[in-house]
Amino acid sequence: MKKIILTLTVLCAFILAACGSGSASGEKELVIGATAGPYSDQLKEGIVPLLEEKGYSVEIVEFNDYIQPNNALNEGEIDANLYQNRNYLLNFNEEHGMDLVPVFAVPTAPIALYSEKHTSLDDVEPGMTITLPNDPVNLARSLHMLEGYGWITIDKKVDPITASEKDILENKYDLNIQPLEPAQTPRSLSDTDFAFVNGNYALASGLKLEEAVDVEKTSEDFLIYLTVRKEDEDSTFVKDLEDAYKSEEFLQYTNEKSKGYVKPPYQLELEESQ
Structure with a gap:
């Protein structure tokens, strides 16, 4: 009987260790929602390659409306989304009882x-x-x-x-x-x-x-923001996303592929320092 208990204990420990290992590797997997078009393209062409260099596997989910991306984020189906300005998000949070957080702006195609x-x-x-x-x-x-x-x-x-x-x-x-x-x-x-x-x-x-x-x-309040759940605001993946958007490589991409977009303050500062 003792041998059976010991065997089960070791087996459970092995399973838990395996689960922990899978969880750790899962931290490098990201699912990001965006409306089809420029912000999805920015991610695919300008940001995903930089994240892949850091070991991330990134899936981009495209949406065709302004409601489902926030619902999917709030329900944990995606890790972040990219399609809305801060004022829209504030209004959405109030109307739907959510606590989603805008973390940084991205180059924005104006209305x-x-x-x-x-x-x-x-x-x-x-x-x-x-x-x-x-x-x-x-x-x-x-x-x-x-x-x-x-x-x-x-x-x-x-x-x-x-x-x-x-x-x-x-x-x-x-x-x-x-x-x-x-x-x-x-x-x-x-x-x-x-x-x-x-x-x-x-x-x-x-x-x-x-x-x-x-x-x-377009004022800064109407720039498009990367949005995450409140509990993920200070997470490693958000910092890595921010580093990618604030990089010289992405500034070059913006200048080549996103002409006419309104640049966020950090890109303007980066240009001034060059």
């Missing part, structure tokens, strides 16, 4: 106004149709750009981050303002006069920043 029919803001006429992304933060960004053109006036009492079409006090040109799912805005161009398109969806659909009628002067 821009596109048209297949017009080439200038001066082309605006009464009754024109304008499509915008319908998620709260990017809808507000688009409306504030319209206000900057002098086409509408927004109620100053409203939180500027969550202003909607319902908060328009004056519509100077009686514009038909139509919020759509963000992924649908590029497809709306054939049926509308102007469309605000988020950078990732614009580039993924073949639109080019230099073709835009107007491009947002």
